[in-house]
Amino acid sequence: MAGVAVTDISGQVIQIGSEATAFKVGDKVVCRLGFAKSGGLAEYAVASETETALRPEEVSSVNAAGLPVAGLTALECLQMIGTKFDGTGKGANILITAASGGVGSYAVQLAKLGGHHVTATCGARNVDLVRSLGADEVLDYKTPEGQNLKTSSGKKYDYIINCAPAVPWKTLKSSLSNEGLVMEVAQPNFSILMAFIWGIFTFSKKKIKIIIVSLGNNDLQFLAELMREGRLKTVIDSKYPFDRAQEAWAKCVDGHATGKIIVEM
Numbered sequence: 001m002a003g004v005a006v007t008d009i010s011g012q013v014i015q016i017g018s019e020a021t022a023f024k025v026g027d028k029v030v031c032r033l034g035f036a037k038s039g040g041l042a043e044y045a046v047a048s049e050t051e052t053a054l055r056p057e058e059v060s061s062v063n064a065a066g067l068p069v070a071g072l073t074a075l076e077c078l079q080m081i082g083t084k085f086d087g088t089g090k091g092a093n094i095l096i097t098a099a100s101g102g103v104g105s106y107a108v109q110l111a112k113l114g115g116h117h118v119t120a121t122c123g124a125r126n127v128d129l130v131r132s133l134g135a136d137e138v139l140d141y142k143t144p145e146g147q148n149l150k151t152s153s154g155k156k157y158d159y160i161i162n163c164a165p166a167v168p169w170k171t172l173k174s175s176l177s178n179e180g181l182v183m184e185v186a187q188p189n190f191s192i193l194m195a196f197i198w199g200i201f202t203f204s205k206k207k208i209k210i211i212i213v214s215l216g217n218n219d220l221q222f223l224a225e226l227m228r229e230g231r232l233k234t235v236i237d238s239k240y241p242f243d244r245a246q247e248a249w250a251k252c253v254d255g256h257a258t259g260k261i262i263v264e265m
């Protein structure tokens with residue numbers, strides 16, 4: 001397990017650093033540890049105040065543990081396109097790929113809270129689940145419609161949150177409205193990287209942004225509050241005891257989880 005970068009944790013404060021003032025011993029918290037430090041797959045972890053949010057009583061440790069990187073990535077995409085979560089925003093037509101994964105499952109819920117029209121892709125086994133998260137239209141990614149990212153209306157998307165691996169740029173581009181934006185959450189493949197670089201040097205109206213999550217603890221607190229209010233939930237793929245963490249990690253990197261995989265200790 002050496003080198004495993006587990007960054008998302010939920011637990012209880014047991015000790016406070018000499019300069020820390022925002023939390024006290026006993027507080028229930030959820031943290032997004034920095035990638036360079038990580039160290040979340042352990043009974044004890046060190047988190048800075050800026051990585052930490054209070055976990056409301058009503059939110060279980062398991063539900064909170066799924067939230068940090070996946071929830072913040074989804075939120076960052078939706079903030080980037082000016083989504084308002086108080087019902088005052090103007091909805092757009094959005095596609096979310098791999099909506100059954102960690103980022104995608106939060107993104108569908110947040111996009112619906114923001115009043116967007118959501119088309120989502122996932123495997124056949126998860127179509128009902130993704131619909132239950134609020135998606136207006138769901139495409140099975142193994143069908144021709146799902147491969148082409150097209151609904152029967154053929155309407156183009158204003159924004160695509162691409163969480164699925166290996167979707168070619170030409171497929172994304174042909175589904176995008178004239179001034180549309182792809183937010184590339186998954187590791188960009190070659191065609192997407194080329195299109196991204198090409199876009200920097202040309203005046204192409206269809207844009208790509210490569211997303212590297214950067215939101216911090218205030219946004220994590222916002223997500224935890226949405227959970228407390230029952231407006232956001234974590235889809236749990238599976239829970240593993242600490243002594244089976246290796247299996248949990250193997251499942252995580254396999255790319256076929258439905259939501260989040262949680263290790264309990």
Ligand SMILES: NC(=O)c1ccc[n+]([C@@H]2O[C@H](COP(=O)([O-])OP(=O)(O)OC[C@H]3O[C@@H](n4cnc5c(N)ncnc54)[C@H](OP(=O)(O)O)[C@@H]3O)[C@@H](O)[C@H]2O)c1
Pocket residue numbers: 069070073097098099100101102103104121122123124125126141163164165184185186187211212213252255256257258259
């Ligand atoms: N940019 C960032 O800051 C950031 C942050 C977090 C994650 N990521 C990246 O984002 C990607 C998604 O990660 P994740 O943890 O949310 O999800 P994940 O665990 O990789 O997603 C798994 C789910 O995606 C479905 N899926 C796989 N291929 C698909 C396809 N071509 N079309 C539609 N659905 C598909 C799978 O369904 P089946 O099992 O039915 O195949 C499964 O339910 C990963 O590449 C991850 O590294 C980036």
